[in-house]
Amino acid sequence: MSLTYATPAPPVAGPAADRLPWRALSVLALLGFLLISTETMPAGLLPQISAGMGTSEGIAGQYVSAYALGTILVTVPAIALTRGFRRKPLLLLGIVGFVLANALTAVAPDVVLALAARFVAGGFSGMLWGLLAGYAVRITPPALTGRALSLVVAGAPVGIAFGTPLGTWLGTTFDWRWSFGGLAVLTVVVLVLAALLVPDAAGQRAATGLPLARVVRIPGVAAVLAVIFAWMLGNSTTYTYVAPYLRDAGSGVSVELLLLVFGVASIGGLALTAALVDRHPQALVLACTAVFAAAGVVLAVGHRSPVAVYAAVVLWGVTFGGASPQLQRPLSAVSGDDADVANAFLPVAFNLAIFAAGVLGAVLLGAAGGLVVPLAMTVFGVLALLVVVASRRSVYPGAR
Known part of the structure; x- marks a missing residue:
């Protein structure tokens, strides 16, 4: 194709x-x-x-x-x-x-x-x-x-x-x-x-x-797309099923207020990314995926405390808010003249993760209830972190 x-x-x-x-x-x-x-x-x-x-x-x-x-x-x-x-x-x-x-x-x-x-x-x-x-x-x-x-x-x-x-x-x-x-x-x-x-x-x-397969084989492109998919899958599984999580958590936190806090924190994360992504691109992605994974643990373990829930949501929003530009930058850099084609895969990877998150969240909800849903952030956040570490020489060729 x-x-x-x-x-x-x-x-x-x-x-x-x-x-x-x-x-x-x-x-x-x-x-x-x-x-x-x-x-x-x-x-x-x-x-x-x-x-x-x-x-x-x-x-x-x-x-x-x-x-x-x-x-x-x-x-x-x-x-x-x-x-x-x-x-x-x-x-x-x-x-x-x-x-x-x-x-x-x-x-x-x-x-x-x-x-x-x-x-x-x-x-x-x-x-x-x-x-x-x-x-x-x-x-x-x-x-x-x-x-x-x-x-x-x-x-x-x-x-x-x-x-x-x-x-x-x-x-x-x-x-x-x-x-x-x-x-x-x-x-x-x-x-x-x-x-x-x-x-x-x-x-x-x-x-x-331009053959699509050739673009995917460019060193670093597949790795960036894998990070996008894993990170978005962890995010969307929790975001989509946040209402059942809050109901089972018993913290008294409202869905509307939690989503508002997450959204405002995401805007803050986007501003933070704009300030740091050109100077510290690799460190920023590593830090954000690690803190994102930790936020999932806090949501799961501290689910009865409104303070813990809101603190975790702020960390979640700040670390995920700049995910798109953080990953679009290295994707464009490693693909060079084929950047336009490589970036056409971005919305597909994002929405493929959103689709999978709806299915995964339904399975988790039916099997173990809402409290287990945030752990998807931890599992897939760690997976994204590991992919960045393993592929750092191809994704960030200047950071050796």
Whole structure:
């Protein structure tokens, strides 16, 4: 199998040479906020979804897995098939499909239809994520593309910090269907804003074909992808099933507040990563995976103490918040001229882990209850740490 990557078309005509298109970029960031909020929303609503649909919390956890599976299967083919399309019509089409999938999730009468709707939502999400970065570059003056990308990707951590807790509060206060219905309404607002404020841009011109297997065989690439998968698997298993964990823990900590603390800590971790990743890339990953694993132990052992739970969640959020840029940096470095292709594997690795986490968490929950779920952080955090240590010469060739 090969992936044909493309030469970017020139930015859309007209942007001022010294000015960011703030309004358009803010709309794209808001879309990213809604995409990540939609993906993680079920994590805080498993008891409500399972009760409302008459099923187990393990099956309700598949709301996350179905979404991730849709992203896994659609992202790369969608990017390859639509690279030549003009950006704005494709963006609007993706948003419309995303709205309809969320609306169907909100009104689905049975779990099978709801899971199918989540799969479709994940597919449109994968297509939209594949658009955002390139779209931001095309509508921004070349000298300001770094700032533009920083603004657009900020929607994801803000969604984790505030979107998921807000949706959890809405679903627990009223009904879980309100959360998905509210997301659909907000996405309609973004659709209107995108139609009004985001300029069009040309697609891409196909250039060369590159075998995917060759990219994976580049020294260091497979190791980085393995770290991403292990780290994300430990994170998502706990995050997806945090509500059953808190119920069994008996600490009195609310799901909404815990998710808010985690999200804010993740933003702090992203800032910490930005400050240190260029100077101490290997040490930062080693420290973060080690502390991440330790946080899982604290959650499991200190589950009755609110202080211990919140302290562990802060460590969890800070150490995981910068995981993506921490690993994207060495992946881009070791893949060299093939960096664009190598980075196409990132969302696939992330969402493959999210899919596996939904299944693994359901198994753990059914076999041993919610208290054992955080130990997935420890097991897979240690595994990620060991992979970094074992592959440090290929992943960080300058650190000998």
